[in-house]
Amino acid sequence: MSTPTRSVVPDLPDPLPIAVVDNHTHLDIEREGVAVDVADLVARAKAVGVDRLVQIGCDLPAARQTVVMVDTYPEMLGGVALHPNEVPGLAESGSLETAYAEIEELARHPRIRVVGETGLDYFRTGPEGQGVQQDSFRWHIDLAKRLGKALQIHDRDAHADVLRVLEEEGAPGSTVLHCFSGDLTMAQECAERGYYLSFAGTVTFKNAHGLRDALSVTPLDRLLVETDAPYLTPHPHRGAVNAPHLVPLTVRAMAATLGVAVPTLCEALSANSERVYGPWA
Ligand SMILES: [Zn+2]
Numbered sequence: 001m002s003t004p005t006r007s008v009v010p011d012l013p014d015p016l017p018i019a020v021v022d023n024h025t026h027l028d029i030e031r032e033g034v035a036v037d038v039a040d041l042v043a044r045a046k047a048v049g050v051d052r053l054v055q056i057g058c059d060l061p062a063a064r065q066t067v068v069m070v071d072t073y074p075e076m077l078g079g080v081a082l083h084p085n086e087v088p089g090l091a092e093s094g095s096l097e098t099a100y101a102e103i104e105e106l107a108r109h110p111r112i113r114v115v116g117e118t119g120l121d122y123f124r125t126g127p128e129g130q131g132v133q134q135d136s137f138r139w140h141i142d143l144a145k146r147l148g149k150a151l152q153i154h155d156r157d158a159h160a161d162v163l164r165v166l167e168e169e170g171a172p173g174s175t176v177l178h179c180f181s182g183d184l185t186m187a188q189e190c191a192e193r194g195y196y197l198s199f200a201g202t203v204t205f206k207n208a209h210g211l212r213d214a215l216s217v218t219p220l221d222r223l224l225v226e227t228d229a230p231y232l233t234p235h236p237h238r239g240a241v242n243a244p245h246l247v248p249l250t251v252r253a254m255a256a257t258l259g260v261a262v263p264t265l266c267e268a269l270s271a272n273s274e275r276v277y278g279p280w281a
Pocket of ligand 1: 056
């Protein structure tokens with residue numbers, strides 16, 4: 001008999017009463033040696049009421065793969081960008097401009113509806129890389145506006161600069177803070193500006209009181225849910241490999257924090273996703 005390990009992808013939770021969208025997932029990324037079977041992951045997600053996904057490719061190989069995936073799976077729309085932690089290396093090797101040109105070409109695909117994830121990461125990139133990250137963030141904002149796509153933002157330890165750059169450039173019509181990690185004040189500011197706040201499994205963590213405070217003041221029409229799979233697995237599977245079929249755990253925790261019925265939240269999450277990304281059909 002084998003003992004379960006951290007690497008095991010947890011089993012299916014109870015299905016949601018109304019289908020929702022995992023609005024940020026990386027089905028191209030293998031973690032801890034668990035092979036990715038995309039068709040199986042899509043089928044499992046659908047079985048628990050996660051019938052649409054937004055696949056995010058955040059370097060050139062992943063972006064190319066994302067275009068193939070959205071052509072293969074009607075359940076998927078996609079996003080492409082150069083992740084803020086990819087950008088300093090590309091700039092250093094002199095290949096940033098050609099990478100931008102390819103991202104722009106891939107982003108024109110009709111089922112690529114997102115420019116992202118872009119943004120700022122001051123946790124993994126030090127002060128020497130912040131200038132080039134900000135330039136890249138500005139380039140991606142401009143691309144989203146030129147192509148009429150939604151923008152998905154990665155913000156790690158860079159809240160003030162993310163908000164400042166968005167204000168300076170002018171945010172695209174649909175702007176999503178993916179894996180929202182700000183506090184209550186930032187949530188209010190984002191909602192006032194009309195941005196969408198996408199909550200990940202982190203909102204279910206036992207010590208995430210500040211994040212739940214932020215969620216509790218976010219209007220229902222600004223909310224999205226995501227896995228950021230294979231990372232950020234929700235409670236009680238924290239540390240295991242994440243997958244879109246675990247979205248129901250996060251949705252139920254969000255409904256409890258918000259004090260709304262699960263079907264009411266599901267309806268809002270589904271409607272918001274279609275408003276941001278357009279129809280899947
Ligand atoms: Zn991500």
